Amino acid sequence: MRRIARSVLCTSLAIVVVPLSAWASLAIWYRLPDPAFARALVAGLFALLGLCTIVALFSRWRLQAGLAFAFFFIVTIGWWSTIHPSAYAEWAPDVARQVTGTVTGDMLTLTDVRNFDWRSNTDFTEQWTTRTYDLTKLRTVDVFMSYWSGPQIAHMILSFGFEGGGQLAWSVEVRRRVGGEFSPIADLFKSNPLVIIAADERDVVGVRSNVRGEDVQLYRLKASPEQARALLLEYVADANELASSPRFYNSLTTNCTTTVAKMMRAVGDIVPFDWRLIVNGYLPDYAYDRGALDTRLPLSQLRSLSHIDERAKAIGLSAGFSEAIRAGVPSPG
Numbered sequence: 001m002r003r004i005a006r007s008v009l010c011t012s013l014a015i016v017v018v019p020l021s022a023w024a025s026l027a028i029w030y031r032l033p034d035p036a037f038a039r040a041l042v043a044g045l046f047a048l049l050g051l052c053t054i055v056a057l058f059s060r061w062r063l064q065a066g067l068a069f070a071f072f073f074i075v076t077i078g079w080w081s082t083i084h085p086s087a088y089a090e091w092a093p094d095v096a097r098q099v100t101g102t103v104t105g106d107m108l109t110l111t112d113v114r115n116f117d118w119r120s121n122t123d124f125t126e127q128w129t130t131r132t133y134d135l136t137k138l139r140t141v142d143v144f145m146s147y148w149s150g151p152q153i154a155h156m157i158l159s160f161g162f163e164g165g166g167q168l169a170w171s172v173e174v175r176r177r178v179g180g181e182f183s184p185i186a187d188l189f190k191s192n193p194l195v196i197i198a199a200d201e202r203d204v205v206g207v208r209s210n211v212r213g214e215d216v217q218l219y220r221l222k223a224s225p226e227q228a229r230a231l232l233l234e235y236v237a238d239a240n241e242l243a244s245s246p247r248f249y250n251s252l253t254t255n256c257t258t259t260v261a262k263m264m265r266a267v268g269d270i271v272p273f274d275w276r277l278i279v280n281g282y283l284p285d286y287a288y289d290r291g292a293l294d295t296r297l298p299l300s301q302l303r304s305l306s307h308i309d310e311r312a313k314a315i316g317l318s319a320g321f322s323e324a325i326r327a328g329v330p331s332p333g
Contacts (some may be wrong), residue, residue, distance in 0.1 A: 007316045010057040017069060019058075021050025024076045030189040033081055046072065074314035085193040085246035092176045093126055094207075098243045099198040101236035101313045108133045108236065113168075114199035118317060135307070140331075141223040141231065144169070145306075146208040146285060149214040152281040153184075157287045159201055160232050167322045169204045170235050171197045172256040184251040192250040196239040202321035209312040211327075217306035218325060219284055220333040222292050252278060294332040307331055 030042040049072060056065030097112040109132045118127040140161035145154040159169040175195035183191065197204060207264050209216040223231070247254060257280040276286040283307070288299045297305075308325040315324035 006066050007058075010062065013059050014054045017050050017053050020069075020073055021047055021053075023189075024073060025050070026185075027076065027080060027189050030186050030191055031080075046076070060241045063105055072276050080190075081275055082182075083190050085190070085248050086196070087246050087308070090178045092178050092180065092212050095175045095195045095197065097128055098195055099239050100243050101239060103135075103233065103236070106135045108135055108232070110168075110198055110236075112198075114197055114203055115204045116199075116204070116207070118211050120257075121207075121211055133162060133166075133168065135232070138225055138232065139163055141221045141228045142167075142326075143219050143221055143283075143287070144205050144308075145217045145219070145281070146205075147281060148208075148212070150281070152279050154281045154283070155214075156280060156283065158206060158231075158235075159205075160228055165323060167201045169199050169201045171199065171204050173197055187249050190248045192249050193246045194242060194254060196242055197233065198235075201325075202317045202319075203226065203307075205325075206312060206321055208319040215234075216308050217284070217303065217313070218308050218329050219287065219293055219302070219306055220326075220329060220331040222294075223286070256280075257283060294330045297330060302330065 005285045006274065025043040025047040028046060029039050032039045032042060034042075048245050049069060053065045053069040056062055072284065077269070083315045094114070094116065097114070099110055099112045099114075102108045103109075103110055109130065112128045113131050115129050116129045117127070119125075138160060142161065144157040144159065144161045145156065147154045153175075157169050159167050173195050174183065174187060175193040177192075186192075205216060208214040237329055249255065252258075257277055274286050276282040284293065285299065285302060286292050288295065288302070291298075293302060308329075311325050311327060315321055
């Protein structure tokens with residue numbers, strides 16, 4: 001019985017060592033500020049340490065191996081805790097500025113609202129503006145799902161509609177450096193900060209539908225003006241906090257979907273955890289099940305009507321973009 005118990009314990013410890021070794025090795029590879037060869041060497045040595053520890057757990061050297069692994073893992077955690085996001089760097093132009101806002105009575109003033117004119121993914125005219133919005137005229141909330149890697153993964157953008165047809169879109173993005181690229185794996189390991197962009201739809205949505213060729217879908221949400229206002233102000237508060245205290249983007253825990261879910265909880269909405277908040281391409285299914293979309297239509301029909309690409313390309317990135325892409329998209333009323 002003692003031998004069986006020891007075997008079970010060693011097996012359990014080995015199962016724990018495997019993910020810890022994998023995490024530490026990848027963290028070293030992605031974040032150690034050394035040349036690629038040095039990073040590969042150190043990451044490989046830690047992986048080897050994990051492998052040796054697993055083997056040693058089933059020998060008389062199990063205690064020494066376990067202590068050695070624990071020591072080096074704690075050292076890695078200590079180093080990891082010293083890595084903080086930078087507030088200043090040579091950021092890519094489209095994520096170079098973090099929007100901030102102030103509220104005076106019912107008037108919201110936003111600084112650094114993005115309004116780029118896109119001709120291609122690398123050819124654009126930069127423009128950042130300061131704008132004021134009357135919160136008493138806020139009416140709707142819509143969600144855009146931009147599918148860039150199959151049906152499982154999408155980028156989510158929330159857009160707030162004002163009386164008279166004005167739209168203000170918000171996008172939680174990776175703050176890439178010039179020449180940098182988005183990597184879901186690398187961004188699990190403190191590779192890039194988070195940035196919140198407020199922009200015109202023809203900019204932040206249009207660049208995806210018309211320039212990058214992504215499959216963009218539009219869904220109209222059931223939300224009262226009071227709910228829309230609370231969510232918009234939560235965006236503003238989060239953006240202001242991010243401007244003073246940068247945070248890292250994380251592909252699983254701090255991304256475009258999880259950040260919005262956190263905001264919705266903060267304004268009192270119940271957002272129970274669901275796997276579709278992680279595999280966010282299925283977020284429309286989640287919203288439909290929660291009654292947040294127009295449930296008078298089957299979801300399949302709603303999804304069929306949600307595609308905006310043809311209308312977006314027909315109108316181009318012009319002043320009529322927001323109105324044109326909503327033609328035929330059902331509103332919950």
